Amino acid sequence: MDISQGRGWAAKGDGSHTVITLFGDWIARRDGIEEGAAGRVLATGAPALAFEAGGLGRWDCALIAFLSTLRDGARQGNVAFDEAGLPMSARRLLALASPAVPVPAPPPEMPFVSRIGRWGVSLYAETLEAAALVGGTGLRGIAALRGRSPMRGQDLLDCMREAGAAALPIVTVVNLLVGGILAFVGAVQLRRFGADVYVASMVGVAVVREMAALMTAIIMAGRTGGAYAAHLATMQGNEEIDALRAFGIPVFDVLVLPRVLALTAMLPILYLYGCAMGVFGGFVVAVATLDVSAVSYVAEIRLAVSGNQFVLGLLKSLTFGALIALVGCRVGLAAGRSAAAIGRAATHAVVAGIVGVIVLDAVFAICARALGV
Amino acid sequence: MPSRWKLQVEGLAVGFGDVVVLRDVSFRIAAGSIFAVMGGSGCGKSTVLKAMIGLLRPSAGVIHVGGEDYWAADDARRAEIGRGFGILFQNGALWNSMSVADNVALPLRMLTRLDEAAIAALVRVKLSLVGLGGAGGTMPAELSGGMRKRAALARALALDPDILFFDEPTSGLDPVTAKRLDDLILELRDGFGTTVVMVSHDLPSLFGICDDGIFLDAGSRTAIASGAPAMLRDQCQQPFVRAFMTRERPPDDGEASP
Numbered sequence: 001m002d003i004s005q006g007r008g009w010a011a012k013g014d015g016s017h018t019v020i021t022l023f024g025d026w027i028a029r030r031d032g033i034e035e036g037a038a039g040r041v042l043a044t045g046a047p048a049l050a051f052e053a054g055g056l057g058r059w060d061c062a063l064i065a066f067l068s069t070l071r072d073g074a075r076q077g078n079v080a081f082d083e084a085g086l087p088m089s090a091r092r093l094l095a096l097a098s099p100a101v102p103v104p105a106p107p108p109e110m111p112f113v114s115r116i117g118r119w120g121v122s123l124y125a126e127t128l129e130a131a132a133l134v135g136g137t138g139l140r141g142i143a144a145l146r147g148r149s150p151m152r153g154q155d156l157l158d159c160m161r162e163a164g165a166a167a168l169p170i171v172t173v174v175n176l177l178v179g180g181i182l183a184f185v186g187a188v189q190l191r192r193f194g195a196d197v198y199v200a201s202m203v204g205v206a207v208v209r210e211m212a213a214l215m216t217a218i219i220m221a222g223r224t225g226g227a228y229a230a231h232l233a234t235m236q237g238n239e240e241i242d243a244l245r246a247f248g249i250p251v252f253d254v255l256v257l258p259r260v261l262a263l264t265a266m267l268p269i270l271y272l273y274g275c276a277m278g279v280f281g282g283f284v285v286a287v288a289t290l291d292v293s294a295v296s297y298v299a300e301i302r303l304a305v306s307g308n309q310f311v312l313g314l315l316k317s318l319t320f321g322a323l324i325a326l327v328g329c330r331v332g333l334a335a336g337r338s339a340a341a342i343g344r345a346a347t348h349a350v351v352a353g354i355v356g357v358i359v360l361d362a363v364f365a366i367c368a369r370a371l372g373v
Numbered sequence: 374m375p376s377r378w379k380l381q382v383e384g385l386a387v388g389f390g391d392v393v394v395l396r397d398v399s400f401r402i403a404a405g406s407i408f409a410v411m412g413g414s415g416c417g418k419s420t421v422l423k424a425m426i427g428l429l430r431p432s433a434g435v436i437h438v439g440g441e442d443y444w445a446a447d448d449a450r451r452a453e454i455g456r457g458f459g460i461l462f463q464n465g466a467l468w469n470s471m472s473v474a475d476n477v478a479l480p481l482r483m484l485t486r487l488d489e490a491a492i493a494a495l496v497r498v499k500l501s502l503v504g505l506g507g508a509g510g511t512m513p514a515e516l517s518g519g520m521r522k523r524a525a526l527a528r529a530l531a532l533d534p535d536i537l538f539f540d541e542p543t544s545g546l547d548p549v550t551a552k553r554l555d556d557l558i559l560e561l562r563d564g565f566g567t568t569v570v571m572v573s574h575d576l577p578s579l580f581g582i583c584d585d586g587i588f589l590d591a592g593s594r595t596a597i598a599s600g601a602p603a604m605l606r607d608q609c610q611q612p613f614v615r616a617f618m619t620r621e622r623p624p625d626d627g628e629a630s631p
């Protein structure tokens with residue numbers, strides 16, 4: 001009697017054992033793989049399976065997939081699996097397809113509360129680690145300034161060049177344009193009151209107080225923070241960091257410190273340069289399109305911008321520099337060891353750096369207001 | 374009386390998260406011997422090595438280095454013990470942003486008080502020992518795979534270690550270079566009395582230079598045989614070990630017998 005059949009097979013049985021007749025072609029690319037076929041055979045409930053393959057045509061992995069699912073199912077259900085009727089080559093391949101090493105069971109899905117608990121614990125650990133990184137930088141940084149750190153001067157110089165001179169072109173372009181844009185926007189409004197000349201003070205204050213520090217920091221977060229993370233993550237993947245640790249060379253002094261010091265030192269300088277560029281951008285636009293003379297623009301700027309505003313900007317860029325470098329290094333050192341992890345680390349460092357800079361800027365704005373600067 | 378065991382590992386277990394990679398591994402390594410860690414791919418050879426050099430904290434078991442409990446020591450002490458280790462990583466792990474000479478020099482600069490002239494002289498010696506005398510100025514990326522391996526060996530020798538750990542030193546080398554490396558390992562051992570622990574699949578070098586060893590198994594996640602490689606080849610009762618040592622397929626390799 002016919003118990004069950006599908007494409008290329010038919011199972012006939014008499015209750016004590018089932019004979020599966022295989023016929024025709026089994027070509028995966030052309031015919032696909034019939035889903036649930038093995039399950040239907042096993043559902044017949046026979047205690048033994050045997051095969052008859054006289055009519056089998058061409059076959060490939062489609063057949064092996066069917067047979068191996070069937071065999072594994074049979075093994076689980078304690079059904080005898082007699083492969084004697086199969087072609088020799090299929091039996092060999094079937095043997096190769098056996099799971100040689102038992103695959104470890106995936107960890108059981110955690111209940112919701114445990115997941116929250118674990119998340120809380122890892123957040124706590126993360127915070128501790130970040131605090132250790134900041135504290136460590138402070139302590140080692142002081143040691144380094146006193147010349148008592150194994151940090152290599154050459155590394156520091158390389159990092160400073162990379163975070164300083166090499167960033168000049170993009171800092172120039174962005175700040176020039178921002179200054180120009182501010183002047184344009186300001187001009188449209190101020191012209192209505194015939195107060196053209198105040199465009200200079202507007203550009204000056206906005207650039208010196210906010211835009212130069214913020215834009216430069218954002219550029220450096222994208223450029224240098226991301227590069228730090230990617231570089232350290234790559235070193236992680238190459239076991240270069242393991243090699244340092246195995247020698248007992250302090251990873252912190254060799255990799256983190258020069259980067260943090262370099263960016264913290266260079267960002268204020270870039271900020272000052274960015275101020276000059278921003279003001280100059282505003283100057284070009286104002287002189288070219290408004291009724292403002294070069295002399296009155298300069299005079300107005302000197303009146304509007306006070307030393308305090310520079311101090312505020314410098315302070316901000318110092319903190320931004322330290323923040324961006326620390327975030328980049330932290331993310332890079334915590335990255336995984338795969339190629340994908342490098343990309344993820346770079347993106348993560350850039351996003352965290354930019355968000356961090358903007359949040360810090362807001363904090364600075366509030367403090368400055370409270371202090372009346 | 375100092376013990377003749379340079380390294381003693383007892384009941385070692387290592388895991389990554391919830392996954393146990395090794396359990397209950399025990400062995401002892403005599404001072405001045407060349408010890409092989411053998412086994413199929415993925416059985417945890419590199420993992421044992423990482424536990425011994427301080428990169429992976431074992432979840433159980435003790436490792437004694439020269440009689441001292443390595444993992445019970447605090448970080449500073451462990452780093453100090455680690456100064457006596459020279460390590461050749463499986464893929465070299467050269468510091469890619471530095472020249473070959475700087476790779477060898479960095480540990481000397483960071484961890485010793487030698488002056489630059491002395492360091493330069495030492496670097497020259499180490500590089501010429503591994504046959505890279507003229508390559509000091511090149512960057513790691515400009516080296517061939519085999520040269521990179523040798524450069525990494527020179528770096529492992531930087532601090533004149535008393536234990537050398539090799540993760541597959543001869544993989545990727547041509548037979549002649551591999552033989553030369555084997556000879557170099559023997560000479561280092563004979564000359565400096567260095568203890569050598571090496572992970573290797575390279576049968577000629579296992580038989581040629583190793584005095585003792587351990588065989589790890591991926592299925593049971595522990596050691597299934599120990600002894601000198603040549604002895605394992607001739608006398609071991611475990612079919613898989615015999616097959617590994619004679620480069621044949623084990624009898625129960627999942628292939629149905631005809």
Ligand SMILES: Nc1ncnc2c1ncn2[C@@H]1O[C@H](COP(=O)(O)OP(=O)(O)OP(=O)(O)O)[C@@H](O)[C@H]1O
Nearest residue numbers: 389392394412413414415416417418419420421463
């Ligand atoms: N960082 C890791 N996270 C999770 N599992 C890992 C990690 N590193 C190694 N493993 C697992 O541990 C096991 C042993 O790895 P190990 O690198 O020690 O193998 P091996 O014996 O050195 O192999 P090979 O001869 O191929 O180098 C493997 O199953 C591997 O998947």
Ligand SMILES: [Mg+2]
Nearest residue numbers: 418419463540
């Ligand atoms: Mg390995």
